[in-house]
Amino acid sequence: MNKSEIIKPIKNDKMNPKMKTTVLQFFLLIFLITSCSVEKGEQFPLEKWTMTINNKGKIIELKDNSTGMNHLLPERESWLLTLKQDTVILKPQQASFQKDKQTLTLNFENNISVQVIIQPKKDHITFEVASVSSEDGIDALIWGPYYTNLNNSIGEVVGIVQGEEFTLGLQALNQKTLGGYPWTDDDFLPQLDIFSQSDSENMEKEEGTPYTLYSVEAAKPVHNGSSLQAYTRNRSHDRVIKNWGHEKYLAPAYNDGGLVGSKIALFGCATENTLHTIGEIEVAEGLPHPTINGEWVKTSPVINSSYLIMDFNEQNMEECLKYTKLSGFNYLYHSHPFASWGHFPLLQNQFPNGYDGMKACVKKAEAEGIHIGTHTLTNFINTNDPYVTPIPDKRLAKVGSSVLTKAIGTTETEIEIESPDYFNQFQNNNLRSVVVDDEIIRYGSVSENAPWKLLDCQRGAFGTTAAEHKTGSSIGKLADHAYKVFLGNAELDKEIAENIADFMNYTGVRMLDFDGVEGTSSTGMGKYGEALMVSQWYDHLNDDLKSHFLVGSSRTQHYLWHIYSRMNWGEPWYAGFRESQTEYRLANQKFYKRNLMPGMLGWFRLTESTPVEDIEWMMTRSAGYNAGFAFVSSLQTIHSNGSAEEIFRIMNLWETARLAGLFPEDVREKMRDTSTEFRMKKTDDGSLMLTEVFSHKFEHENKTRQPGEPLYSTFEFENTSKDQALGMIITAQNADVSDIKMEINNYKTLSFPLVLKKDQSIKIMGTGEAVVYDKNWNKLQSFTVENSEILVTKGKQTVTFDCKFRNTGDNANVKVELILLGDDTKIN
Known part of the structure; x- marks a missing residue:
């Protein structure tokens, strides 16, 4: 731009009319643009x-x-x-x-x-x-x-x-x-x-x-x-x-x-x-704003406490309470007390006095500071429940309906209907049942062409009465579930919810899970059906129950977040103690945290052969995530597991410390790593001592090799901690073994002068004493092992292991677990 193109400032006030109009138009345009960019509102x-x-x-x-x-x-x-x-x-x-x-x-x-x-x-x-x-x-x-x-x-x-x-x-x-x-x-x-x-x-x-x-x-x-x-x-x-x-x-x-x-x-x-x-x-x-002991349940320390699942009854209640107290838990939960779902009568062989018998059990428990819970399947209705037999309730949920196009007597096994819709869907058709008037009829299939017929019918199913039905009578396909149960519509679900609340109000049971709550989709209203049923239960509780209850569910629902205390997902039936749904359990902790729910790790099961080490692994995760859990057991299992009482005492120690908030965050962070293990014990002065455990697991297999080739196995591991005696657990799997020898770093030898039978274990914990256990951790014998207190220095280690196998089965081997301890840390 040359100098003549530079716009110079106007030095006098007098502006010619044309320029004045242009400037006014410019400012009006700016005003309009500005005013349009500001949205009016409230x-x-x-x-x-x-x-x-x-x-x-x-x-x-x-x-x-x-x-x-x-x-x-x-x-x-x-x-x-x-x-x-x-x-x-x-x-x-x-x-x-x-x-x-x-x-x-x-x-x-x-x-x-x-x-x-x-x-x-x-x-x-x-x-x-x-x-x-x-x-x-x-x-x-x-x-x-x-x-x-x-x-x-x-x-x-x-x-x-x-x-x-x-x-x-x-x-x-x-x-x-x-x-x-x-x-x-x-x-x-x-x-x-x-x-x-x-x-x-x-x-x-x-x-x-x-x-x-x-x-x-x-x-x-x-x-x-x-x-x-x-x-x-x-x-x-x-x-x-x-x-x-x-x-x-x-x-x-x-x-x-x-x-x-x-x-x-x-x-x-x-x-x-x-x-x-x-x-x-x-x-x-x-x-809904439920409380426990006067405190909002969402902030109560009780909300993620662990609980014992054990099927108590009128006869064994005192012994079940003994183990609940030994565990340090305040809740005892029955997994299946009901003879049927719907009206919820109790099993006569466990509670011969019915609701009064359960009430007596609750009274005994609460005298010991323990609260009782029961498990149910929400709106599931057993085929032996009065809602089904002998006269089916009109409010049983239906997939849909048609009408009879031909009258039937009491014995016909082919039934003509106007439309096959709703009846020829077999993906979630578990009971293949229809209802006409007061009769439930089961059918095998539907004809492929008109006239549409239900074929291979069983009349008067589930204790209903076979009857005559007129042309034009309504016939409904009953909704059901793979558990071989029927379901309710919205009104019946609300009545069932009141039945559950009546049971709790009368007996004093304070803990419940709405398992199978997704079954309320039978209403055709999805999450709304869930909200209606659970809210009806909550509204029907008496004031005493509303002042203290814990409730969970198998599904989430936004409105019910206010009623549900917690979720406890993760089941023990699918793999070993440490492996069953572990990833799923831990992933759930992220969900709980972002939704302001307490941490819970799901169900773990004590078997006859569960070792103490697995319990300490579980308690480490519980402390790391500040998450409770359910511990499933039975008196028979407890009597069979030789370590049962020690296991319950260990849980008591850890659970008490967790609920008291004694674990520092830096330790909890390490505990959230599933590869870490810790032990905890109470010292003579009453303080708690936490010790990290470094476990190295190997297997020595029964091998067949060419003449002269060594049969021993070589393992390597590293001691990252202090110099110490090596602990170990040696277990014979699918064979008997003898002449057991271990050589540490090619010059320190341990020998075990016994035959270790199939599933038996030798445990040495650095004291010089070896203890032999059966597969259920019952002590069989103990003996002193020479050189068992040999120190393992810090750094890399080499161990060779050899033995003789007898009475071998498939995949015969010896499981070897070498145990080293880290530093001790006081946590209180």
Whole structure:
């Protein structure tokens, strides 16, 4: 640019009219641009955060008041409320605020309007649907999704999205407001680990991702952030949906007031105060707020205490209490006390005095400071229960119905029906049962062509009476489960919930698991069915039970987070003590933490041959994750395991220390590594001494080699700790062994002058004494081993092992475990 092109400043006030007009037009344009960029709306300033909704019904601000930062995700739109019509999401076109009434009217296309009541509180703000001009054609009303840039931690079930310093959350304030989004018609919500998915928008479980018992609900990750969401389904009419393993399932209409009454709370707080804030919302909004000994259950130290599962009865109660006290646990749990599910009569051989017998057991236990729990399968109904026989309850859940096209007598085994729909689905058809009037009929198959017939029928099934049925009679396919049980509809489920509560109210049982709660999907309402049943149970408890109970479940549900004390997932039936679902158990701890739930490690089982070392491994994990567990045992197993009483004392020592919070975080971090092991003992002065254990495991196999070739095995390991005597456990597997010799570092030799029978073990713990045990750890003999106290210096070590095998079976070998100890640490 040359000098003549430089615009020079105007030195006088006098501007020619043309230039003056141009300048005025310029400033008017700037004003219009600026004013258009500022969205008008209603601001709701709360103590910790501020929310702003514009005049279209879109949220334009979720601001942390302490930093002034708006945590909305800028690239996504966050509407306060939308409507779902088939596959179309309707967004509001206009929002009108009435401050004096604290109401907001949202106008949609097709002349639909929704009125929302707004109530700002200290740290949260509630939104409730007061009216909908017309619900015709509306499938669901959706709160959000509200997109945020907070993704340090996301609690998908409890409904929180967290940054380092600030948290936003959503709480559904009644059962029909489901945490989540109408991703599926069955409202079961996607049961998957969203954090393992390659695409956080994909609500179908990807191949190779872990199996979970929890679902994606009120919060989820999105690209660059997170979202919060909830919805209410319009249930005013019957729907045919994919549900409970069936392509066609009739979800019946349910009268719950429709979309009106759908209600949520949004909250913001400092991250460290999240749990406390949710507790305040529970109290302020009348949500369930259970306590134990006067303290909110979510903050009570009792919430993740371990418990003993042992099938006590009226005869053995005193001995079961003995071992519960020896373990240091305060809860004793019966795995299967009921003769049937539905009405829940007790097993006569265990409780001949029925509920009074259970009540007497509870009284004995509570006199010792121990509380009683029982296991059940929620809405499962046994075929011998009065809900089924001799007259089936009209409220048994049905997959769907048809009608008879031809009358039948009492003996026909082929039944003509109008439509095969609902009857020819066999993927989850475990009892193949239909109900006509008061008769249950089982069938083998369905004809392939019209006239449609149920074939190979068994009349008067499950103790019902075969009867005549007229043309046009309704015939319903009963919903069932692989456990060979029937299920209830929503009303029957609520009655069953009251039956469970009545049992607990009468007997004083304070602990329960809603195992199989996913069976409430028989209602056709998914997570809503769960919420209705469990809430009915909670509401029916007496005040004494509400003041102290522990309850878990086999599935999660956003609203029920307030009722459930904890989840305890992980089962011992599938592999060895240390191997059964270990990855799954530990992965669950991450889920619990991000959803503000207490840590629990699942069930572990004492067998006749469980060694002390496995128990210390389990207790190390329990301390590391500050997680309780269930310990499954029986009096027969305890009597057979020679180490049982020592095992119970070890659990007592560790559990008492964990609940007292004695383990420092640096030690707990190391304990979360499954390869680490620790021992703990009480010293003479009463303090606790923790010692890390370094275990090196090898196997010496029965070999066949060419003449002259050595048969011994060579093992190498490293002593990273101090100089010490070597501990060891030697176990004969699938053979008897003799002439056992070990050579340490090619010059120190240990010999064992005995025949070690199959499954027997020799244990030396650095004292010079060797003890021989049978496979159940009953002591058989002890003897002194020469050179057993030879010191192993720090550094790399070499051990050779040899023996003679006799009476060999398949895979005969000797298992050798070499044990070294680390430094001692006082923890109190």
